[in-house]
Amino acid sequence: EAQVTQNPRYLITVTGKKLTVTCSQNMNHEYMSWYRQDPGLGLRQIYYSMNVEVTDKGDVPEGYKVSRKEKRNFPLILESPSPNQTSLYFCASRTSGGYNEQFFGPGTRLTVL
């Protein structure tokens, strides 16, 4: 089954404790992206990757890091989480050509205390 998976689905942590949210897709997509969803703001892009070893900032990259060492994986790293990073996070992927139908993962609910 074609899918985007994220782990963990739910995470409660404390300020400053480094964490990683994993994202994996099995569709051989070149493009992957991370979004956060906040009430009244919709989905905002954090980082994206056009292909392996190619990453770039989205609209809200502060406080986040990403890496793309393999085509299928695109982890999101919070080196020192803060309460304002409490949010619902989505990973997405699509092919590099054509228009932008992205496939989304199920989401990770992160709470930073």
Add this chain to the structure above:
Amino acid sequence: DQQVKQNSPSLSVQEGRISILNCDYTNSMFDYFLWYKKYPAEGPTFLISISSIKDKNEDGRFTVFLNKSAKHLSLHIVPSQPGDSAVYFCAASGSGSARQLTFGSGTQLTVLP
């Protein structure tokens, strides 16, 4: 400044009637528009899209209309069904190589039986 706006946070419609969800955008460089549907505890899923060279696209019960001069698009669902109850996000894509999506804040549609 939000470039894609969904001014109605919620909409309630009777089963069998038409649902109309609206979206406005400010960036004239957007050339492709999409609607995503999101159920609780799931990621957004692609619903329907339209290119800026068209003014209408239809897929079964779903029709998207684009008014470029007004920078406005709408999603019509006819007839509405209780299973259509979800959050609907409007998104717009620019012409850059990354073709990043800019999302609206979403509209919660509730279809009453």
